Amino acid sequence: MRASPRRCVLLNPHAQGGRAAALLPTLQAALPPDAMLHAPRDVVEALSLLESLPRGSRVVAVGGDGTLNRWLPAVLNNELELGVVPMGSGNDVARALGLHGRAPLAALVHALNADTRPMDVGRAEWRDPQGREHRAVFLSSFTAGFDSAVVLRTLTGPRWLGGLPRYLWATLGELAHLQTWTLDVTANGKHLHSGPALFASSLNTPTFGSGMPATPAARINDGLLNLLLAGPFGRLGALAMLPRLLTGTHLGHSRISTRAFETLTVVSDTDLPLAADGEFLGYARHLKLSVLPGALAVVGI
Template sequence: MALVLLNPHAQGGRAAKQIPVLQAWLKRHAPDCTLAAPGQLADSLALLHSLPKGSRVVAVGGDGTLNRWLPALLARQLTLGLVPMGSGNDSARALGLDGMQWEAALQHALEAPARLVDTGAVSWTDPYGASHKTVFLSSLTTGFDSAIALRALNGPRWLRGLPRYLWATLKELAQLQTWPLSVHADGQPLAIGPALFASSLNTPTFGSGLPAVPHARINDGQLDALLAGPFNRLGVCLMLPRLLVGWHLSHSKVQTRPYRVLDISCPNGVPLATDGEYLGVATTLKVQCQRGSLSVVANAFPGTHDSPAGFEAEAAHLQ
């Protein structure tokens, strides 16, 4: 038995239209499964927390959906299946699920074996001295990327996916700024001084498919820091086309580094977002890789030679 949990607000509310067809499919193919689509986040979280540990949950939604449900998934040690139905779907890309028809994705999520992947955890302090903690599956961004995330969340409803992200990027260029960051990876200084952004990737892409760190893997036991130094508007405009095709890592002001623990400080405060969800402004933050912390039903890991036949072996290795 499994719970199919749909976020009716995914895709700007369009996901709710799939409820009747999902109910009909489950009645024919998986009558023991339950479909739920709570309208409030608190109700979804309460439902997840009520499940026995180790239960399988099929999430119907996108990166924002997973970000909101991830704390409960981890706390209850639930196995996650995914039917991609969001605007970004970067987690789905990392799991080899993006582009699958929903019927195939749902059947795969219900029946295929699970394997362990990493998640990220961040603890941060806001300018008022209050402490916060959260987790993420795909990415954490600070600086320019987070400012874009806020604009994208408040952007036009008729724009979806990458076009929405690019629209937000162009809008943010009009108020371009840098932040004085001090960044240490595993205790070693990585960057000190003005920076455009300092992001952490658990997946190869963010921002609806932008290949931010093409070599990043969701199951390699580490996160990847992506840092950009000070850029002016022209520099950002010249760098963005390189980002679209994954050529930005050769730029002299861009660097990446794998890590287990990342520390960032910014006396003035820097905007923060996880999985495209804006969190607020942080003065200090610590990011940690939670190795093998989430059980997921993946199809394959793009860019590797992984196959479903090896899923159980890796899961045993990580445990």
């Protein structure tokens, strides 16, 4: 498939449990003559279309954090400008851009016409339990440990349950058989932690999990990622921590720490579940994270 216009709108028809597809006629009617709208059936078709766009074109993604994550490699490879119409279950990237809650048509007009600004991108490299090397990029979060186990559980949740309620449902389910991992964590060459941990997650945005203020100090254009590290917790302790995470008061807890970093290494003695922007990736024993400062030109407020 070849797409020639320098402004292209890509709608993920599977976003919001398939409800995003209903927007197609409305968005098509609102498009200017020099823009085109596509609804790729799968990731392969979407990536092919993105690679076919003229370098430096503007693409507007209609979807959520997972949609952005899956399409991000082609956006970066082709140096495309990115606009966002939030239509996902989490929308933490849209929150960081000041776009969450905008009506689709208003968001579309803004995404097509407003100026861009630089946004940092996270990069992850890891070895799976079989020793194979993997790489990924992300915009909002890269989770390791309990958070990623929660992401995996959300995939089996009721279809009618979305956003933060779905995340909370999965969290409570994962608490029923809580697991910790023995981790060695090093940031910017400085050793931070050795021992049991509930998770070691890294954020580019202030929120994750559909609006939870995990790292309020995070900024998308400061050239840094932000580690959120949770030490050992039992079921009751983790359950008691959940309301604090929802309100941003978790950072005062003695077993919760944060650290801004440019590079991070996490080594686990057992298989550690991983997820990027709410997309489950698999398991690792060795993980390295770094930041690509200002790698993406994105439309925000």
